[in-house]
Amino acid sequence: MTELLYLPPTMIWPLLACLVLTGIHVYLGVHVIARKVIFVDLALAQIAALGTVIGVLLGYEVGTDTTALYLYSLAFTIFGAFVFSITRMRGEKIPHEAIIGIVYAVTFASTILVLSKSALGPQELDHIIKGELLWVQPATVIKTAVIYLLVGLFHFAFRKKFMAISFDIVQAEASGINVRLWDFLFYMSFGFVITSSVAIAGVFLVFSYLVIPSVGAMLLSDKLGVRLAIGWIAGSIISFIGVKLSYSTGLPTSPAIVVILAAGLFLSGIIYHLRHSERLLIGIRDLAVAGCVILLFIGGVWYFRKADEDPLQHTLKRLDSPMSTERSAALADLRDFTSSKNNWFPRVIAALRDSDAEVRQSALQLVGSLGDQTAAGDVARTLADPVDDVRKSALDALRKIGGPASAGAIFNQGLRETDPELQVEFFDAALSLGDGDAIPRLADLLDTGGVFANDAYTSLRHHLAYEFSQSDGKKVKDWWERHRGQARWDQSRGQFGLGN
Numbered sequence: 001m002t003e004l005l006y007l008p009p010t011m012i013w014p015l016l017a018c019l020v021l022t023g024i025h026v027y028l029g030v031h032v033i034a035r036k037v038i039f040v041d042l043a044l045a046q047i048a049a050l051g052t053v054i055g056v057l058l059g060y061e062v063g064t065d066t067t068a069l070y071l072y073s074l075a076f077t078i079f080g081a082f083v084f085s086i087t088r089m090r091g092e093k094i095p096h097e098a099i100i101g102i103v104y105a106v107t108f109a110s111t112i113l114v115l116s117k118s119a120l121g122p123q124e125l126d127h128i129i130k131g132e133l134l135w136v137q138p139a140t141v142i143k144t145a146v147i148y149l150l151v152g153l154f155h156f157a158f159r160k161k162f163m164a165i166s167f168d169i170v171q172a173e174a175s176g177i178n179v180r181l182w183d184f185l186f187y188m189s190f191g192f193v194i195t196s197s198v199a200i201a202g203v204f205l206v207f208s209y210l211v212i213p214s215v216g217a218m219l220l221s222d223k224l225g226v227r228l229a230i231g232w233i234a235g236s237i238i239s240f241i242g243v244k245l246s247y248s249t250g251l252p253t254s255p256a257i258v259v260i261l262a263a264g265l266f267l268s269g270i271i272y273h274l275r276h277s278e279r280l281l282i283g284i285r286d287l288a289v290a291g292c293v294i295l296l297f298i299g300g301v302w303y304f305r306k307a308d309e310d311p312l313q314h315t316l317k318r319l320d321s322p323m324s325t326e327r328s329a330a331l332a333d334l335r336d337f338t339s340s341k342n343n344w345f346p347r348v349i350a351a352l353r354d355s356d357a358e359v360r361q362s363a364l365q366l367v368g369s370l371g372d373q374t375a376a377g378d379v380a381r382t383l384a385d386p387v388d389d390v391r392k393s394a395l396d397a398l399r400k401i402g403g404p405a406s407a408g409a410i411f412n413q414g415l416r417e418t419d420p421e422l423q424v425e426f427f428d429a430a431l432s433l434g435d436g437d438a439i440p441r442l443a444d445l446l447d448t449g450g451v452f453a454n455d456a457y458t459s460l461r462h463h464l465a466y467e468f469s470q471s472d473g474k475k476v477k478d479w480w481e482r483h484r485g486q487a488r489w490d491q492s493r494g495q496f497g498l499g500n
Contacts, residue, residue, distance in 0.1 A: 007240075007243065007247065008247065011243050011244075011246075011247050013136055013138055014134055014136055014243055014253060015239060015240060015243045016141050017133060017136045017140075017141045017144070017200050017201070018133070018201075018240075018242070018243060018257065019236055019239055020141060020144055020145045020148060021197055021200070021201060021205075021206065022209055022231075022232060022235035022239055023148065024151065024152060024193055025197070025206070025209040025213075025235075026209070026214055026217075026228060026231035026232050026235055027152070027228060028190060028193065028210060029210045029211055029213065029214030029215075029231070030214050030224065030227060030228065030231075031162065031186070032210060032211070032214070033211070033214050033215065033218065034166040034167050035096075036095075036096070037084075037096055038097065038211060039097065039100050039101060039207075040100050040190070041190075041194065041206060041207045041210045041211070042104055042203060042207050043080065043100045043101075043103050043104040043107065044077055044080055044081070044187070044190060044191055045194050045198045045203045045206055045207070046104055046107040046108050046111065046203065047076050047077055047080035047103070047191075048074075048077045048080075048191070048194055048195045048198050049073070049107075049111055049198060049203070050076055050107050050110055050111045050114070051073035051074070051075060051076030051077065052069050052072060052073045053111055053114045053115055054076070054114060055068060055069045055072035055073070057114055058072075060072070070195065074191065074192070074195045077188075077191030077192075077194060077195050078188050078191055080103065080107075080187070080191065081184055081187030081188040081191045082184060082187075082188075083103065084099070084100065084183070084187045085180050085181075085183035085184035085186075085187055086180060086184075133200060133201050133202070133253050133254050134246075134253055136200050140199075140200065141200075143196075144196045144197070144200065147192055147193070147196055148193060148196075151189045151192055154189055155189065158182075158185075161177055162182065162186055164177060165177060165179050165182050165183060165186070166186075194206065201254055204255075204258060205254040205257060205258055208257070208258045208261050208262075209235065209261075212258075212261040212262065212265050213230075213231035213234055213235040213238075213261065214227065214231055215268075216230070216234060216264055216265045216267075216268035217231040217268075219265075219268045219269060219271070219272040220268055220271060220272065234264055235261075238257065238260045238261055239257060241260055242257030242260050242261075245260070273286065273287065274287075311336075312340060312343070312344070315330050315333050315334060315337070316330070316347065318330035318333075319347055319351065324354075324356035324358055325358070327351070327354065327356070327362075328356075328358050328359050328361075328362040331348065331351060331359070331362040331363055331365075331366050332365075332366070334348065334366060335369065338370065341370065341372075345370075345372065345375075348363050348366055348367060349363075349375060349378050351363035352367075352378055352379070352381075352382055357385075357387040357389065357390050360382065360385065360387075360393075361387075361390050361393045364379060364382060364390065364393035364394050364396070364397045365393055365396075365397070367379055367397050367401065368393075368396055368397030368398075368399075368400045368401060371400055371401055373402075373403070375401060376398060376402045376403070376405065376406050379394050379398055379401065379402070379406075380394075380398065380402070380406055380409040380410075382394040383395065383398075383409060383410065383413040384413060384416070391413070392422070392425070395410065398410060398429065398433075399429055399432065399433075402433055403433060404433055404489075406433060407429075407430045407434055407435035408430075410426055410429050410430040410433065410435070411426070411427065411435050411437055411438055413426055414426030414427045414438070414441065415441075420445070420450065420451075420452045421452060423441075423452075424442070424452050424455045424456055424459065427441045427442050427456075427459070428442070428455070431459060431460075431463045432459075432463060432494060434489040434491070436484060436487060436489070436496055439460065439464070439476065439477075439480045439496070440476075440477045440480060440481075442456040442459055442460050443456075443460065443473040443474070443476040443477045443480070444477075445473070446460070446470060446472070446473030446476065447474060453470065454470070457470040462494070462495075463494060463495055463496060464476070464495060464496055464497075465490075465493075465495045465496065465497035465498070466497075483498060486498050
């Protein structure tokens with residue numbers, strides 16, 4: 001029992017954050033459902049997110065300018081509250097939910113447009129949806145709890161007005177309550193909650209906390225106090241189960257809680273159906289039929305699944321994908337099938353001529369890791385690739401699989417290189433494979449005294465059995481010209497020395 005209730009210290013604050021969210025959202029959910037504005041939470045959350053990304057676009061940095069971005073988000077949310085309060089029509093010629101849906105769609109589209117001009121891009125959009133529940137800081141939870149407490153006290157102080165415009169707007173107007181003003185105050189206080197909660201838990205978990213416990217409680221009781229109690233207790237228990245399940249299985253925390261909340265709502269629906277059936281047996285019969293339909297659906301989906309495909313064949317099919325990233329990933333995955341290399345190696349060689357540079361680079365890396373010397377000629381032809389990174393990968397591959405026969409091609413490409421850094425790399429590779437013609441070229445770089453002179457000196461010191469200093473470029477060239485006929489390449493040492 002103790003083990004079932006145990007949570008590591010790292011999960012305590014995420015759980016406390018969930019409990020704080022449950023406390024305020026269950027109460028606000030009662031109002032939202034009574035007002036029939038179910039998606040106001042999503043709309044305000046998206047407005048808050050738009051405020052944040054606008055702040056980022058205007059120069060503020062995520063993680064650094066936290067207060068400024070929060071105020072941007074809050075300002076947008078309060079403006080959204082103003083829009084929702086003035087668009088509520090008497091008699092609802094146009095349902096308020098339609099206005100809310102339009103605002104959500106436009107705001108979401110605007111967020112995507114703004115993010116397209118930001119370096120954050122899809123990464124920030126993913127954060128908005130998922131939140132950062134697992135990494136929530138204690139200070140954030142405490143600050144959020146204080147904000148929610150103040151909002152709760154505000155609603156408690158003016159509970160009669162808020163209840164009146166949520167549950168009986170006609171009576172509220174008749175009694176002289178300024179509906180638009182109190183609508184604005186409701187949505188504004190709601191905005192304070194949303195601005196804080198979305199940053200912690202993301203849009204969808206916040207929406208689920210707002211709606212699901214309240215709907216489930218409505219199915220079980222008609223009394224407001226009982227609904228709140230059911231929502232708070234069920235929400236707290238489900239939050240613990242979701243956090244515990246996430247810790248035990250490694251599943252994402254927010255989606256896990258949403259799914260368990262849905263399961264709780266399903267259970268509430270079953271209880272409601274049994275309680276309101278004409279006879280208990282009829283209710284059980286209906287549930288049994290529904291269960292059979294569900295099982296039939298799940299079984300049908302499973303039955304018509306695609307047959308298991310041989311992993312190697314699946315990987316080879318991905319080599320024909322129109323997406324270059326998929327082709328690159330497939331080449332990387334072929335490392336797992338070296339025992340059947342003869343069946344697919346020609347496909348790898350063909351990939352050396354792919355139209356995408358990333359794919360050519362992945363193919364070269366795979367060839368180099370396999371150590372197949374029969375591919376040296378094909379790899380050597382990619383030394384002249386127009387992309388620097390591809391040429392570097394070809395050079396790395398030839399260092400592993402090439403021999404003296406490849407050294408000449410590497411040296412010749414080095415002569416064509418205009419980048420001094422690449423020149424050093426190519427001449428060093430040629431020298432490491434026994435091509436002495438690279439020695440005077442590297443010695444020339446010593447005399448320049450430039451930034452790459454040290455790399456050239458390191459290469460020459462490693463591959464020459466001859467003592468010299470970094471400023472002796474001319475001395476090295478003279479030594480080589482006098483002794484090149486006698487110099488012999490020692491493969492075991494990787495050095496040129498004077499033979500007997």
